[in-house]
Amino acid sequence: MKSIAAMATLLLASTSAFAAVHSVEAGPDAQERLQGALIEAQPGDVVEIGAGRFELTDGLSLDIDNVTIRGAGADETILDFTNQVGAGEGLMVTSDDVVLRDFAVENSRGDGIKSKEADRIVYDGVRVEWTNGPDPSNGAYGIYPVESTHVLVQNSRVIGASDAGIYVGQSQQIIVRHNMVTHNVAGIEIENSYFADVYENMATENTGGILVFDLPNLPQMGGHSVRVFRNLIQNNNTANFAPAGNIVANVPAGTGVMVMANRNVHVFENVIEEHGSSNVMLVAYTETFDDPNYEPTIRDVFIHSNVQGRAGYAPDFEGGTELAAAVGGTLPPVLWDGNGTAIVVNDEVPVLSLGLTSPGQSVAEAQPSMAELASDDVPAAPEAVVLPESMVAAVQ
Amino acid sequence: MTRTLAALFGWLALVSASTPASVATDLIAGDTLPRSLSDFRFFTDGIGQTPNDRVIGYELNTPLFSDYAVKNRFVYVPEGQTAGYNADGVFEFPVGSALIKSFGYLADFRNPDGDIRWIETRVLLRRESGWVALPYIWNADGSDAVLARAGRRLPASWIDADGEAQEISYRVPNQNQCKTCHARNGEIALIGPSARNLNDGTRLAQWVDWTILDRTPADAPRVPRWDDESDGTLDERARAYLDVNCAHCHNAAGSASNSGLFLTYEESNPVTRGILKRPVAAGRGSGGFDFDIEPGHPERSILLYRMEARDPGIAMPELGRELRHEEGIALIRRYIATMDNQG
Numbered sequence: 236m237k238s239i240a241a242m243a244t245l246l247l248a249s250t251s252a253f254a255a256v257h258s259v260e261a262g263p264d265a266q267e268r269l270q271g272a273l274i275e276a277q278p279g280d281v282v283e284i285g286a287g288r289f290e291l292t293d294g295l296s297l298d299i300d301n302v303t304i305r306g307a308g309a310d311e312t313i314l315d316f317t318n319q320v321g322a323g324e325g326l327m328v329t330s331d332d333v334v335l336r337d338f339a340v341e342n343s344r345g346d347g348i349k350s351k352e353a354d355r356i357v358y359d360g361v362r363v364e365w366t367n368g369p370d371p372s373n374g375a376y377g378i379y380p381v382e383s384t385h386v387l388v389q390n391s392r393v394i395g396a397s398d399a400g401i402y403v404g405q406s407q408q409i410i411v412r413h414n415m416v417t418h419n420v421a422g423i424e425i426e427n428s429y430f431a432d433v434y435e436n437m438a439t440e441n442t443g444g445i446l447v448f449d450l451p452n453l454p455q456m457g458g459h460s461v462r463v464f465r466n467l468i469q470n471n472n473t474a475n476f477a478p479a480g481n482i483v484a485n486v487p488a489g490t491g492v493m494v495m496a497n498r499n500v501h502v503f504e505n506v507i508e509e510h511g512s513s514n515v516m517l518v519a520y521t522e523t524f525d526d527p528n529y530e531p532t533i534r535d536v537f538i539h540s541n542v543q544g545r546a547g548y549a550p551d552f553e554g555g556t557e558l559a560a561a562v563g564g565t566l567p568p569v570l571w572d573g574n575g576t577a578i579v580v581n582d583e584v585p586v587l588s589l590g591l592t593s594p595g596q597s598v599a600e601a602q603p604s605m606a607e608l609a610s611d612d613v614p615a616a617p618e619a620v621v622l623p624e625s626m627v628a629a630v631q
Numbered sequence: 632m633t634r635t636l637a638a639l640f641g642w643l644a645l646v647s648a649s650t651p652a653s654v655a656t657d658l659i660a661g662d663t664l665p666r667s668l669s670d671f672r673f674f675t676d677g678i679g680q681t682p683n684d685r686v687i688g689y690e691l692n693t694p695l696f697s698d699y700a701v702k703n704r705f706v707y708v709p710e711g712q713t714a715g716y717n718a719d720g721v722f723e724f725p726v727g728s729a730l731i732k733s734f735g736y737l738a739d740f741r742n743p744d745g746d747i748r749w750i751e752t753r754v755l756l757r758r759e760s761g762w763v764a765l766p767y768i769w770n771a772d773g774s775d776a777v778l779a780r781a782g783r784r785l786p787a788s789w790i791d792a793d794g795e796a797q798e799i800s801y802r803v804p805n806q807n808q809c810k811t812c813h814a815r816n817g818e819i820a821l822i823g824p825s826a827r828n829l830n831d832g833t834r835l836a837q838w839v840d841w842t843i844l845d846r847t848p849a850d851a852p853r854v855p856r857w858d859d860e861s862d863g864t865l866d867e868r869a870r871a872y873l874d875v876n877c878a879h880c881h882n883a884a885g886s887a888s889n890s891g892l893f894l895t896y897e898e899s900n901p902v903t904r905g906i907l908k909r910p911v912a913a914g915r916g917s918g919g920f921d922f923d924i925e926p927g928h929p930e931r932s933i934l935l936y937r938m939e940a941r942d943p944g945i946a947m948p949e950l951g952r953e954l955r956h957e958e959g960i961a962l963i964r965r966y967i968a969t970m971d972n973q974g
Contacts, residue, residue, distance in 0.1 A: 270805050271781035292784065296807035321802050323949035329810070329817070344944035345914065351889065352817060374944055375914020381889045398914050405889050450911060452902050453891040454883065480910055480917030480933065522909060525902050 254279040261287030266295075273297045273304075284338055286311040294322025294343075300330045303629075306338025309362035309392065316343040324349040324379070325363075328356065334629045336360050342367075347393070349379040355622075356380055357629050358388040365395030369418050369476045373397040377419065381405055382455070387626055389413045397476060398483050399424035400441070403431065405455035410620050412436060420477040421446045421486065422468075427453050431461045432620045442475045443483070443490035444468035444507075449497050450482060450520065451529035459498040460617035463505065468492060470509040472549070485521075487512040487551035496520040498534040501616045507568075508544025512551050514568040515543075517578060519594035531594040533575035537614050543568045543584045554598050561603065562587060571606055580608040651675045654683050656709045659756045660727040668752055668767040668776035673707065673731050678749050678773030680733060685710060687843055691828045693857040693871045695879075696956040697734065698799060699791065701747055705731040706824065706843060713845040714838075718852060719897075721821040722844065728757040730821065739790040750785060751803045752776050755813070755821065762819040764809035780806045799953050808950050816884045827852040827896070828875065854896060858958060869966030870896055872959055876948065892923055905934050906970070913937075916945045926970035935963055 257272040257280060259265070269289065272282045278301040286307040291314055297304065304326075306312030316325045325343030328335070328350040339362035340347045347363035350356045363377035377393030380386045381404040388411045393400030400419035403409050409431035416422035422438030424446040425431045431447075438444035445468060449458035468491045477484040486493060489511025494500050495518050507514040515538055520531035547566025550559055559566050567585035571578065574594055580586050590602030654672050658665050665671060675681050682688060686707045694702065707729045708714055715723035724730075735749035749769050756763045767776035768783060782805030788798040804811075813819045829835060830853040838844035854871040855863030862868070874896035880887040881894040890911055893903050902908045905923030910916070910933055918936035925931045937947035938960050946952060 267781045267783060270807075274780045274806050293782070293802065296805070296811070298807045298810060319943055320800065320953070321943050321950070322808075323943065327807075327811075329807070329814075344942065345916075345949075346912075351886070372915065375912060375916075379912075381912075398912070402912075404912070450909075452908055453911060454888060478913075478915050478917050479919035480921050481913060482909070482911075524909075525907070 254281070256281045256283050258283045258285065260285040261289050265289040266291050266293060270295055273299075273302075276302045278302065281305055284312045284314075288313045288315050290318065291316050291325075292318055292320050294319070294324050294327055296322075296327040296329070297333060298329045301332040302330070303334040303336070304338070305334075305336050308337050309339050309360055312338040314338060314340045316341065319344045324374075327351070328353045331355055332625065333357070334359065338362075339364065341365070343374050345374050346379045347374060347377040347396070349376070349381070350383060350386075351380075352382045353380065354383050355385040355626055356383060356387070357626055358391055359630055360389075361391040363391075363393045363396070363400075365397075368395055369397075369420075369473055370395065371397055371476050371478050373476075375399075375481075376402040377416075378402070379404075380409075384408055385622060385626060386410070387622060387630070389630065392416070394418050396420065397478065398481055399446070402426065403428055405453060408620055408622070410434075410622060416441060418473060420473075420475060420483045422471065424448060424483070425458070425461055426450065427455050427458050429458065429460055430617065430620055433461070433463045434465045437467045437469075438471060439467070439469045440473050441471045442473050442477075442488050443486040443493050444471040444510075445491070446483070446486065446493045446495070447497050447500050448482065448493075448495045449530075451524040451526040451531075456526075456529055457498070458496070459500075461497065461500045462617055462619075463492060463500070463502045466505045468505055468507045468514075469544075472509070472511050475551075487516075487555070489513070489546075489549055489551050490516055491546070492516070493518070494533055494536055496529075496531050496533060497536075498530075499614070499617055500533070500535070501537045501539075501614075503538070503540045506542045506544070508542070508546070510546045510568075511549030512547065512555065513566060513570040514546040514584075515541075515580075515582075516570045517575070518570075518572040519574040519591075521595045523595065531574075533578065535577045535614050536575070537579045537581075537616070538569065539579070539581035539613070541582050543582055552598075554601070558587075558589075558601070558603060562605075567605070571608070573602075573606075577614060578608055579610045579613060581610070581613070651683065653710075654686060654707055654729075656727040659707075659729050660758055662758070662760075664765065664778060664780070666778050668754070668778075671729070671754070673705065673729070673754075677775060678769055680749070685841075685843075686731070687838070687841060689824075689829065689834065690831075691823050691875070692831060692854055693828060693868075693875045695822070695875050695951075696959055697951045698787075698801065698954045699736075699740075699789075699797070699956075700734040700750075700787075700801075701737055703733040703735075703749075704823070707731065708843050713842055716826065716835075716844060716846050716848070716851075718826055718848070721823070721825045724757045724821075726757055726759055730755040730824065736787055736789040740792045741790065741794060748787075749773070750787060750801055751779075753804075753809065755819070762813070762821065764806060764813055764819055766803050766806065766809065768803055779803060782806075782808060797954075802951065802953070804950060811886050811950055812879045812948075814884075814886050815882075822875075822879045827854045828871075857962060865962075865966055865969065869962055870894075872962055876956075876959065880948065905932075914944065915942075916940075916947070918945070924967055924970070927968060929964040929967040932967050935960065935967060938963060
């Protein structure tokens with residue numbers, strides 16, 4: 236028995252001997268020292284970035300599995316890309332089982348932090364910010380995991396992204412929780428993804444609060460099974476500042492939740508209020524596309540148990556003002572384009588249907604009417620996303 | 632006894648001076664990260680770039696643009712082995728092979744035979760575990776190049792072909808950035824040495840003669856030289872240019888796989904090639920335009936907008952380009968301008 240205990244001690248000692256901490260402090264040559272640590276780290280290691288401002292000129296990248304990058308706090312350790320002259324993002328991660336925590340990325344020229352094909356990635360207590368507020372010259376995405384299985388984004392803040400603050404694309408098994416996203420075009424966006432839980436976030440003063448989209452001509456399409464619940468989605472009325480051409484440039488200012496071209500999306504127990512256009516917008520993809528595998532309508536969407544406040548008082552889309560006038564001065568809090576199947580809205584608020592009959596049809600042809608979408612025949616919700624043990628352990 | 636030893640050492644010194652040691656195949660195939668480029672013995676004269684035995688210089692029909700840098704490319708295949716011919720992609724190189732590429736600038740591009748200042752040499756080493764990419768930066772005196780895994784920025788200046796003084800902050804990529812361009816499904820892959828981009832009518836046969844390559848069929852494919860108007864159609868030259876300059880990321884298994892924009896030479900779907908394709912994550916890179924390529928309208932095409940940009944949040948490719956490639960831009964502008972408006 237004693238020998239087993241001794242062996243266990245020995246094993247523990249040898250494990251910790253292998254896991255090294257690489258400390259990097261602010262100062263001259265921060266670029267090369269920090270990037271050097273990110274290259275020399277071994278699986279299991281921690282790259283610890285000290286407090287202070289790190290002046291960086293090029294993107295950083297991590298390509299080693301099972302490495303933690305840890306700062307001294309989201310307001311203490313600042314990776315400052317104000318003078319960036321190279322690379323498309325501040326930090327890029329391309330390896331699995333990575334934990335990013337307690338540091339900030341400021342003013343990167345492109346995206347803030349991107350992780351691609353990085354399975355089981357954790358973003359925890361990270362801040363990404365463009366410090367000059369909403370501006371079309373800001374980078375596109377703040378926190379940007381893509382093409383990954385098992386993604387956790389929590390306790391983080393994103394401010395000023397000219398596309399989406401937190402954008403999860405072409406991924407599956409996703410949890411986005413306890414984040415604060417403000418002054419972005421889209422606060423949180425789940426796109427072309429499967430199985431996502433978005434909960435207990437605060438999305439305020441963006442153009443659109445939380446978006447669930449699917450787009451054509453991409454390697455992963457057919458987004459489905461997304462739950463958006465217990466979020467505070469409030470006052471997302473910032474004028475759209477996305478560069479034209481981007482899909483979010485079409486999101487009307489004053490949008491709380493927008494579901495587009497997606498299936499099996501459940502929106503419940505949120506507080507959604509103070510949105511000039513609409514608290515909840517349910518629409519098909521309207522652009523022309525050439526992709527036989529793409530389905531542009533929404534299906535199996537269930538909206539219930541939300542607390543909905545004032546909405547529809549300043550519609551920011553073509554024909555919106557006339558539409559509002561026609562239905563009594565303000566638009567109802569839920570707006571549906573009329574396309575799609577199995578759409579149930581059990582919130583006790585009126586729903587306006589535009590009465591469109593095909594995706595892409597001009598709003599000029601709308602046949603607006605109040606829609607009765609409440610039903611006792613409610614669809615089953617997607618199952619809760621369960622993360623692997625290793626990720627749960629990483630954030631305990 | 633002492634005298635005999637002295638004589639022996641003298642003889643050894645003479646022998647080693649007359650026949651330089653061959654390339655250190657064991658270092659290429661091993662698992663260390665040699666600190667100095669000279670350790671590999673690819674060159675017999677350091678920065679002079681005189682190749683050792685079985686280190687063969689080569690060029691490509693259509694090369695990658697890298698801020699107008701001059702490039703020297705070499706391939707090394709160990710004695711007694713050959714690379715395996717492959718019609719579609721890059722060749723299959725045996726363990727112990729290396730690709731060596733030096734980057735530098737002529738002092739004056741109006742004088743191609745004049746001084747070249749070599750900045751860095753990147754090596755790709757074929758090991759049992761796959762390819763490993765390492766950047767080496769040359770000493771100021773050109774005696775050797777030293778491993779710099781984290782990369783570096785170095786000032787570079789030259790007189791360009793028009794007699795204008797140019798100056799940039801030249802980026803030696805870090806080891807991960809090597810992988811950004813060389814990634815295929817997360818593994819490092821070669822880009823340049825494919826049959827179609829090496830084949831100039833004689834080169835592949837030479838490689839077989841030199842026992843670098845195992846065979847070359849008479850019908851080996853070939854892409855045109857992008858800047859030779861007598862070689863291939865405008866469409867073929869433009870697509871060869873995009874293949875070499877973009878498709879290393881923009882392919883289904885590459886760094887830009889999530890974009891759905893694939894610019895490989897063999898891609899046949901027009902939307903996938905960018906024609907009337909809407910951007911996904913372009914951000915400011917969209918330039919306010921709707922499509923990657925709008926036929927007949929280069930001025931409204933995102934692809935050209937990003938080739939023309941120098942802002943790192945907009946510019947494509949993301950790595951290795953600070954300057955605009957004016958000649959490449961002109962080619963792609965013509966390619967889009969002459970496209971049928973109907974796509």
